[in-house]
Amino acid sequence: MNQARRGRPRDAQVDERILRTAAGLLLERGYPGLSIDEVAERAGVAKTTLYRRWPTKDHLAVAVVARLQDDDRIDDTGDIRRDLTGYMEKIADALNRMRSAGRPADRDDRSAGVVAELVAAGARHDDIGEMGRQVYARRNALALGLIERARLRGELRADLDAAVLLDQLAGALYYRVLVTGAPVDRAYAERLVAGALDGALNRKEPPTCP
Amino acid sequence: MNQARRGRPRDAQVDERILRTAAGLLLERGYPGLSIDEVAERAGVAKTTLYRRWPTKDHLAVAVVARLQDDDRIDDTGDIRRDLTGYMEKIADALNRMRSAGRPADRDDRSAGVVAELVAAGARHDDIGEMGRQVYARRNALALGLIERARLRGELRADLDAAVLLDQLAGALYYRVLVTGAPVDRAYAERLVAGALDGALNRKEPPTCP
DNA sequence: GTTATTACGCTACTGTAGTAGCGAAAAGGA
DNA sequence: TCCTTTTCGCTACTACAGTAGCGTAATAAC
Incomplete structure (x- = not known):
């Protein structure tokens, strides 16, 4: 799996910045403090880019917590x-x-x-x-x-x-x-x-x- | 407790209509299907009246389920x-x-x-x-x-x-x-x-x- | 009666999750 | 080089939770 894909490749740094930002917000302010708009803004990323990777806020939160285990x-x-x-x-x-x-x-x-x-x-x-x-x-x-x-x-x-x-x-x-x-x-x-x-x-x- | 209050009394039928409507939606469509706007509309009640009784959707849901126990x-x-x-x-x-x-x-x-x-x-x-x-x-x-x-x-x-x-x-x-x-x-x-x-x-x- | 108080309905508003559509950028394949 | 595909950023949009303010109705206290 993970063959060379056709189009423009994803920027791995984008993933990293989003997850780090989201982790900061989630651990500091809890679940309601994890705002998608704020994550996107702080990570310097368009909201649509974020949603291309994680379809809901729940999915993003799961991804954040999974990295901490x-x-x-x-x-x-x-x-x-x-x-x-x-x-x-x-x-x-x-x-x-x-x-x-x-x-x-x-x-x-x-x-x-x-x-x-x-x-x-x-x-x-x-x-x-x-x-x-x-x-x-x-x-x-x-x-x-x-x-x-x-x-x-x-x-x-x-x-x-x-x-x-x-x-x-x-x-x-x-x-x-x-x-x-x-x-x-x-x-x-x-x-x-x-x-x-x-x-x-x-x-x-x-x-x-x- | 429950002394005669000062102002206009609450309409008990309003409570009843809201709870029945909310119970119907919650049991039929689950939590995401429980929409406050829809409960208010179906119950023939203003949304603000609903919020005067239950401060959040969570509180309303708890009240609904509590009646079923x-x-x-x-x-x-x-x-x-x-x-x-x-x-x-x-x-x-x-x-x-x-x-x-x-x-x-x-x-x-x-x-x-x-x-x-x-x-x-x-x-x-x-x-x-x-x-x-x-x-x-x-x-x-x-x-x-x-x-x-x-x-x-x-x-x-x-x-x-x-x-x-x-x-x-x-x-x-x-x-x-x-x-x-x-x-x-x-x-x-x-x-x-x-x-x-x-x-x-x-x-x-x-x-x-x- | 009058007044204070609370309930109710209404409109309008904010904040946030999530979506649609577009143009530009970055890659592979011909 | 040209074409296709996918990413990315942008703007604009919908849906829903929750709030603010106002006019009016219903009750108790006076």
């Missing part, structure tokens, strides 16, 4: 509790990075901010939703591998519902950011993994030895 | 597995009701639709966010009571982290609707509760009886 590898140390906790911390870090965008540091920050707008963007545009689902699928496949190896080592139940386990873990983080406004930090990641591993049922039964 | 009581039958499953089904029903708004029935419906827009509305406006958190807090307090009673009956671990358990349960539902696009139905509710109750760790140790 680091890789989504997952460590496998052989200790499932430690590895899942590390995985949760990675997700929490990514969420917290977006969460604080666009608001003064002194403010009581319970808002989902940019995270919520990106989720909504995925709901508004099929292609963005599909991108998000692919990111999720990739991340989830890696985590399923981690769990499967731990299961084979005997750390986890043989009949474990791994998909549900991952929904519970990641879901709790998103839920706190998007719905309850509660913080997601290292301490919570540890409580979360502990709860999921241990289960809720009471198992203390007096050993029945004849 | 039923009560959030939680059954307590004495069987924690059954009760939690019922609670999950209630949340799933509410999510699914909003999820299908505004799209043709034949379409492959992975989108979060109105749910995502409402979450974003909570992030955009502090007062809406606060409302959402109060709904959550109320619901959560009821569920915490349910869990505490089950714990006292001995069904659940004495050292259970109940807050985390509820985050895991409700979080998984929201996560599937908002992020992964997976369905949330009765079968999933059962898997979810089973996973949370049983835990992930392998506990099969040969009983050590001398």
Whole structure:
């Protein structure tokens, strides 16, 4: 792919200037402060040029945030509790990075901010939703591998519902950011993994030895 | 509160007409199809009158959806597995009701639709966010009571982290609707509760009886 | 009654996302 | 060199959220 195209080639510096400008506005002023007109003006670019690359403001915002994400590898140390906790911390870090965008540091920050707008963007545009689902699928496949190896080592139940386990873990983080406004930090990641591993049922039964 | 006010009283029929019209548009065409100008025109009301009641489109949408929700009581039958499953089904029903708004029935419906827009509305406006958190807090307090009673009956671990358990349960539902696009139905509710109750760790140790 | 107060409808306005159409510039292919 | 294709900048436009100001209607307090 990427063969030599026919007409005038795109100016890569234009892409760069737009994305840098948009990133500045988005991180400083949040989603409503990301104005297409202002991005175009500050980047020294016609608005139509911008729309030739990203068809909506949502698409531009997704492109900006996608550049800020680091890789989504997952460590496998052989200790499932430690590895899942590390995985949760990675997700929490990514969420917290977006969460604080666009608001003064002194403010009581319970808002989902940019995270919520990106989720909504995925709901508004099929292609963005599909991108998000692919990111999720990739991340989830890696985590399923981690769990499967731990299961084979005997750390986890043989009949474990791994998909549900991952929904519970990641879901709790998103839920706190998007719905309850509660913080997601290292301490919570540890409580979360502990709860999921241990289960809720009471198992203390007096050993029945004849 | 609600003392006799000074000036001309508000026309309750105006509220009703606006909300009915807005509900029709929102459920039929989804969030982008909810146009303030069109609501005002169809309801036979000036746009300024509408804005006197709901300061933004987001507020109007929240008011519409709030009227569609039923009560959030939680059954307590004495069987924690059954009760939690019922609670999950209630949340799933509410999510699914909003999820299908505004799209043709034949379409492959992975989108979060109105749910995502409402979450974003909570992030955009502090007062809406606060409302959402109060709904959550109320619901959560009821569920915490349910869990505490089950714990006292001995069904659940004495050292259970109940807050985390509820985050895991409700979080998984929201996560599937908002992020992964997976369905949330009765079968999933059962898997979810089973996973949370049983835990992930392998506990099969040969009983050590001398 | 009169007055103060609030609701309502109306017109006109701003700001922003997104589109249409045009001419000029930059490339490849003939 | 000439033709085609695509990019880019420009101007002008639509659609929609939200606001400002005004005249008028409906109510309570006096």
